[in-house]
Amino acid sequence: xxxxxxxxxxxxxxxxxxxxxxxxxxxxxxxxxxxxxxxxxxxxxxxxxxxxxxxxxxxxxxxxxxxxxxxxxxxxxxxxxxxxxxxxxxxxxxxxxxxxxxxxxxxxxxxxxxxxxxxxxxxxxxxxxxxxxxxxxxxxxxxxxxxxxxxxxxxxxxxxxxxxxxxxxxxxxxxxxxxxxxxxxxxxxxxxxxxxxxxxxxxxxxxxxxxxxxxxxxxxxxxxxxxxxxxxxxxxxxxxxxxxxxxxxxxxxxxxxxxxxxxxxxxxxxxxxxxxxxxxxxxxxxxxxxxxxxxxxxxxxxxxxxxxxxxxxxxxxxxxxxxxxxxxxxxxxxxxxxxxxxxxxxxxxxxxxxxxxxxxxxxxxxxxxxxxxxxxxxxxxxxxxxxxxxxxxxxxxxxxxxxxxxxxxxxxxxxxxxxxxxxxxxxxxxxxxxxxxxxxxxxxxxxxxxxxxxxxxxxxxxxxxxxxxxxxxxxxxxxxxxxxxxxxxxxxxxxxxxxxxx
Numbered sequence: 001x002x003x004x005x006x007x008x009x010x011x012x013x014x015x016x017x018x019x020x021x022x023x024x025x026x027x028x029x030x031x032x033x034x035x036x037x038x039x040x041x042x043x044x045x046x047x048x049x050x051x052x053x054x055x056x057x058x059x060x061x062x063x064x065x066x067x068x069x070x071x072x073x074x075x076x077x078x079x080x081x082x083x084x085x086x087x088x089x090x091x092x093x094x095x096x097x098x099x100x101x102x103x104x105x106x107x108x109x110x111x112x113x114x115x116x117x118x119x120x121x122x123x124x125x126x127x128x129x130x131x132x133x134x135x136x137x138x139x140x141x142x143x144x145x146x147x148x149x150x151x152x153x154x155x156x157x158x159x160x161x162x163x164x165x166x167x168x169x170x171x172x173x174x175x176x177x178x179x180x181x182x183x184x185x186x187x188x189x190x191x192x193x194x195x196x197x198x199x200x201x202x203x204x205x206x207x208x209x210x211x212x213x214x215x216x217x218x219x220x221x222x223x224x225x226x227x228x229x230x231x232x233x234x235x236x237x238x239x240x241x242x243x244x245x246x247x248x249x250x251x252x253x254x255x256x257x258x259x260x261x262x263x264x265x266x267x268x269x270x271x272x273x274x275x276x277x278x279x280x281x282x283x284x285x286x287x288x289x290x291x292x293x294x295x296x297x298x299x300x301x302x303x304x305x306x307x308x309x310x311x312x313x314x315x316x317x318x319x320x321x322x323x324x325x326x327x328x329x330x331x332x333x334x335x336x337x338x339x340x341x342x343x344x345x346x347x348x349x350x351x352x353x354x355x356x357x358x359x360x361x362x363x364x365x366x367x368x369x370x371x372x373x374x375x376x377x378x379x380x381x382x383x384x385x386x387x388x389x390x391x392x393x394x395x396x397x398x399x400x401x402x403x404x405x406x407x408x409x410x411x412x413x414x415x416x417x418x419x420x421x422x423x424x425x426x427x428x429x430x431x432x433x434x435x436x437x438x439x440x441x442x443x444x445x446x447x448x449x450x451x452x453x454x455x456x457x458x459x460x461x462x463x464x465x466x467x468x469x470x471x472x473x474x475x476x477x478x479x480x481x482x483x484x485x486x487x488x489x490x491x492x493x494x495x496x497x498x499x500x501x502x
Contacts (some may be wrong), residue, residue, distance in 0.1 A: 099414065
């Protein structure tokens, strides 16, 4: 990072004015973050935000929940048509070796927000609705970086970074940090408290009655709200379209973090025409429901892109689509092994599509390795925002590869850690031996239980992970084990385990 110029005395007045702004007060949660704001403003030359607003790209990050590597038609899926995802791929670039940071949801979402491995925050499994763990506010997040650079930031859909519960509206001082505390100007999410959410899951009403349990910027959405009777997938798509229009009218660049709940269970029939469109002979009721949910999400993605086209801002909008982990139950993981909750390829390799007309060549495919840690540095690079050293990002910017400025990739080692989930969320037993950690370097992938190696595969030659080479490559195993041990032993920020009193 280039040196940050010293602030002239005249900047003191500017800082005083900015600190009086409500918007900036949301950002300046600490002296550490105020310093980061100065780095951004002076280090990137974005002091005149109004003049730059018409040239900096917008960002829309679309995250599916439990979508398998082989579910989109453009990744070989045959069960359900995904014309809008396919169109995004035709307009941009597919990544065949893109990885989620975990084989379950919460850790991967922390990776997207921070650009760091979730283990850095001691996030080793999903956050169940009964605990008070959360993403620490001490970390620097992608929305904070973009917000500080003058972007409008909004989160729509699933949160899963610490329980979003109605008690927050009653006593915010004792509630868990949510989207507003992590750099978003606006959010619309479902409430996450138990047993309320559990009942909706068991009764299969999470989607069909999705509008009855919404939180918007710390307040419950009332029954007279237009979203209240709507289907959750429609709400997420419609809110995204609404915000695109609002921010475009203000001529302000935006970052929309759109986290779909589908196709996560409960499998519920999507409304027409998607239910009828996905009917097929010989499939189970759950398979039909799953397919209708994917088709519904794909349709809403099409409406989001159509809004960008309508407003003439599609060419200046960077869209990235992926999944939070590998496929569960009815999902198609293609030829891969394992699935959700498992560290074999089926649990962590996910479809990824990046589209940015004029910058990313249409109809291209990248066979190099990407990771959800890379999203933060990639978006920041595209926005011209320097990532301060304090962010401690583990990822790298994929922008040179996306834009064709580079065609090769420097070697790097990737890591995964996931506390043991004995059952796998598929229709078959979890592969043995069980693993709680993995490391990949080049074509080699080592799986371990704790730090004890149990399997070694050459992923490029053995995508299905059938031939365990552990005993044939002792020197390589020792090298990867040493790297894994150092990763597992690194210091962790455990401040997200604080337990507020409700």
